[in-house]
Amino acid sequence: MPDTKTSNPYLILFALWLMMFSASSQLIIMVPILPEIAATLGVNAFWQGMLLTAYALSLGVSALITGPASDRIGRRLILLYGTILMAVTLTLHTVAESYVLLFSMRLLAGIGGGMLTSGSVAYVGDYFPYEQRGWANGWVMSGTAFGQVAGIPIGKVLATGFGYRWPFLMFAVPMAVSAVLIWLYVPQPDADLDDQRLTPARLVEKYRAVLQGSDAVNAVASYLLMFSGFGLFTSFLPSWLESTVGVSSYEIALLFAIGGTANILASPLGGRVSDRIGRKPIVVWASLVLGLLMALAPLYITGFLIAAVLFFLAMGLIGIRVGPLQSLITALVPDRQRGLLMGLAMSVGQAGFGFGSFVASITYGPYGFFSNAVGGALAMIGMAGLVHWGLPEPPLASVEEPAPEAPSVAETP
Helix, strand or coil: CCCCCCCCHHHHHHHHHHHHHHHHHHHHCHHHHHHHHHHHHCCCHHHHHHHHHHHHHHHHHHHHHHHHHHHHHCHHHHHHHHHHHHHHHHHHHHHCCCHHHHHHHHHHHHHHHHHHHHHHHHHHHHHCCHHHHHHHHHHHHHHHHHHHHHHHHHHHHHHHHHCCCHHHHHHHHHHHHHHHHHHHHCCCCCCCCCCCCCCHHHHHHHHHHHCCCHHHHHHHHHHHHHHHHHHHHHCCHHHHHHHHHCCCHHHHHHHHHHHHHHHHHHHHHHHHHHHHHCHHHHHHHHHHHHHHHHHHHHHHCCCHHHHHHHHHHHHHHHHHHHHHHHHHHHCCCCHHHHHHHHHHHHHHHHHHHHHHHHHHHHHHHHHCHHHHHHHHHHHHHHHHHHHHHHCCCCCCCCCCCCCCCCCCCCCCC
16 A cells, blocks of 8 residues: 555655546546437437436435445545546446446446445545645546536537447546555555444434434535536526527537636635635635526626626636545544445435426426526535535645645544
């Protein structure tokens, strides 16, 4: 195992960044390649949607179990097992020549996704001191946006030219590289882990115990509102832009690339600034402005140019608050509960996105996209209020440089 004291923090961040790039790209690519899947396997819209649902449900269940497991065996092993599982599963997508096989692969990928999404944030909380977590989380999460900008267009070209299975092989390669980097260079932080055996009864007891605190409940609720707002606003945004505004499918793809670029620029910046001025101001104000942009979008978007400007701003605001919010939540509980809380937050977030998308599908027809936009805006405003009044801000230590060459291992906040 790598030595914590001699490990390079930049190499650790690169391993986690590469992992998030691969994990998010293999998920996002599903939407644009659904037509290729339908044409090849001959499945209708319902069964196409079930591929997305299967992954989300599998990820949610996995996060609920592997989050607490990481509190017992350590984040490094969870990340290592998750990257290996994901790399193997993505490679096996190349032989998924039937719907049943592809559905099975998406279930396995969801298990790996649950291990990685909660494990990466908890690892940053273990390894980096609180006053550096915004910077670290911001860089790690920018891997998701980079996949949106670079990975998805390349994956779509591969799917169109060679079939739906090959984009997954493309994302399996960086995931395998990430697994090797974690094995060689990512240490297990010296965190205070749980030494009790994890049984089903113990798992229930651990969740009951952590949810007795209002801080943890409010943190999970903030994830619920955040993802519900995403689901409400984004589910029918492309349909509305095409049918009502007259934006072409090519321009919509360009919009997402523009938004991803904003996220890449904003995520590290938001994390770094929050390391200096605090997490809550960044999260609260970014959520309020994002809610305002959502509410105004149906009124002001009349063409591609305005849509591009507003989408750039919206994705930038989303990127600015990701690192600060994750850093704030990791400081709410001790080391031995950090994986559990992040796993629960991620799982509830997935459920929130599904709920928001469901509500959007009900309201979009009779009331139009304006109802979806207002619903998303209200969720963002509610989240801002919850973070402002419901989550405490630990004091920041005075640091001169948020990216030192050898950060110390985080102590329990």
